[in-house]
Amino acid sequence: MLTVNELWTKFPGEYKIRHELIGGVHFVTPNPVTRHQLLVGRLYFEIESCLRANPNQGQVFGVPLDVVLSSHDVVAPDLILITDDQGEILTAKNVQGAPALVIEVLSPSTRKRDVGIKRELFDRGGVREYWVVDGTLNRIQVYRRTLDGALTVAEQLEANGDAVLTTPLLPGLELRLVPLFLWVLLALERADQRPLAANLPRHRRHHRCAREWGRLPDRGDVDVGLERVDLEYVVMRRT
Numbered sequence: 196m197l198t199v200n201e202l203w204t205k206f207p208g209e210y211k212i213r214h215e216l217i218g219g220v221h222f223v224t225p226n227p228v229t230r231h232q233l234l235v236g237r238l239y240f241e242i243e244s245c246l247r248a249n250p251n252q253g254q255v256f257g258v259p260l261d262v263v264l265s266s267h268d269v270v271a272p273d274l275i276l277i278t279d280d281q282g283e284i285l286t287a288k289n290v291q292g293a294p295a296l297v298i299e300v301l302s303p304s305t306r307k308r309d310v311g312i313k314r315e316l317f318d319r320g321g322v323r324e325y326w327v328v329d330g331t332l333n334r335i336q337v338y339r340r341t342l343d344g345a346l347t348v349a350e351q352l353e354a355n356g357d358a359v360l361t362t363p364l365l366p367g368l369e370l371r372l373v374p375l376f377l378w379v380l381l382a383l384e385r386a387d388q389r390p391l392a393a394n395l396p397r398h399r400r401h402h403r404c405a406r407e408w409g410r411l412p413d414r415g416d417v418d419v420g421l422e423r424v425d426l427e428y429v430v431m432r433r434t
Contacts, residue, residue: 230383231273234379264316276295278295
């Protein structure tokens with residue numbers, strides 16, 4: 196069983212891969228793929244925009260930033276929010292304690308860990324809220340503290356209709372799921388010049404998607420396209 200200090204001594208300054216320690220067990224995660232990073236970047240943008248519009252609520256951080264929860268537990272979540280009442284846990288090198296909010300975007304190599312032992316660690320460690328973002332199914336599962344103190348599923352939102360994610364940790368944040376996930380698909384389409392339907396997982400394609408995609412105005416401008424897109428054009432729910 197490794198300690199946090201032993202881990203940092205054994206692997207100093209390695210940023211090509213992510214090193215984490217959960218219950219003394221060493222986990223190594225390779226750099227994520229483009230879809231993952233687009234989601235992380237957009238989530239960071241939405242939260243940071245809310246913080247700028249509503250000062251004195253906290254700070255949002257992305258990787259690589261270690262979160263030390265015990266002498267045998269150190270993780271580097273995709274995004275964390277440290278609220279203003281948690282200033283003492285933020286140090287010059289890392290975070291010493293549980294952030295108010297932790298966000299993980301699922302990858303094939305981390306999916307089981309993120310919804311399993313990592314969720315259990317965040318429960319034990321005192322995280323107030325945990326978002327599990329699924330870029331394949333286009334949904335967000337939210338864990339929050341219940342009255343008995345357990346970190347349990349509070350809601351599961353899918354990218355259809357007018358689904359909006361809000362949180363008591365960030366009054367003023369209204370995260371609309373359809374634009375969030377659609378923005379990623381549009382960015383991927385613009386990057387590799389493939390039709391949008393090619394970026395949708397096969398079991399989730401809607402029969403109207405390819406036909407209606409060509410009718411979207413200003414499709415080259417991701418943000419403009421998002422403002423004008425309608426769910427009738429792209430259906431982002433499981434069929």
